[in-house]
Amino acid sequence: MKHFYLTCFLSTFCLSLNGQSTVNLTVDDLKDGIWRVKYPGSSVYRYIGEFEMGKPKGVFRHFYKSGKLRSQMTFQGLTGACFVQNYNEDEKLLSEGSYSSGKLKQGTWKIFNSQGLVISKETWNSGKLNGSYETFYTNGNLVESGNMKSGQKEGEWIKYFENGKKMSIENYSKGKLNGDWISYSDPGRIEVKGKYIEGLRHGEWLFYNDGKIVKTVFFHRGREFETVIIECE
Numbered sequence: 001m002k003h004f005y006l007t008c009f010l011s012t013f014c015l016s017l018n019g020q021s022t023v024n025l026t027v028d029d030l031k032d033g034i035w036r037v038k039y040p041g042s043s044v045y046r047y048i049g050e051f052e053m054g055k056p057k058g059v060f061r062h063f064y065k066s067g068k069l070r071s072q073m074t075f076q077g078l079t080g081a082c083f084v085q086n087y088n089e090d091e092k093l094l095s096e097g098s099y100s101s102g103k104l105k106q107g108t109w110k111i112f113n114s115q116g117l118v119i120s121k122e123t124w125n126s127g128k129l130n131g132s133y134e135t136f137y138t139n140g141n142l143v144e145s146g147n148m149k150s151g152q153k154e155g156e157w158i159k160y161f162e163n164g165k166k167m168s169i170e171n172y173s174k175g176k177l178n179g180d181w182i183s184y185s186d187p188g189r190i191e192v193k194g195k196y197i198e199g200l201r202h203g204e205w206l207f208y209n210d211g212k213i214v215k216t217v218f219f220h221r222g223r224e225f226e227t228v229i230i231e232c233e
Helices: 002-021
Strands: 025-027 030-038 045-052 055-063 069-075 082-087 093-099 105-112 118-125 128-136 142-149 152-160 166-173 179-184 190-197 203-209 212-220 223-229
Touching: none
Parallel strands: none
Antiparallel strands: 025 030, 030 045, 045 055, 055 069, 069 082, 082 093, 093 105, 105 118, 118 128, 128 142, 142 152, 152 166, 166 179, 179 190, 190 203, 203 212, 212 223
16 A cells, blocks of 8 residues: 555655756746746736747747737747737737748738728838728628738828728828829719829919819919819800
């Protein structure tokens, strides 16, 4: 009987030691194996994940001080690249997308509102907005769409009314309005048409009412110098 209790004690002791020895280990000063890290002075985990010789792998989970999930990171092998999902404290998805091995945003990122609906889609390359960019109304229709280059608007951008009809067509260069600019009324008729140069109105601007030109205004690099009122018959 004494031998039985001694065996049980030793087995339990060994299991306890084994349990302690497989968590929060370092090898050659590098994190290795399962890590469970708590907030200082708290029983709540800050993150739980696994390392292999200092490199994260598999699934990492980060938590708020309340204990609710803050983010989940799924790593691609030992490359450091990962897919991330971020949550608010109500456990609703806030955003999701990928990071490169250099810890920079990469590829398509989606941003969600508190109802879980997509409110924007962004394209990232090496940590900068590059490529397609879209924002959405809560009904799923586009607010605006266009392209970004090095974090700035570039080329043609289109804005929409909530019903899906075009509100305006704008052109950008290095984040500044540059080129043709057209705005529309809700029924789809042109309201204003003109041109920008480096963010300033320039040249002839036409103003419409019910599809007819009612006023022409001339600008020179943002300064209005002539207005012509057209009498409607």
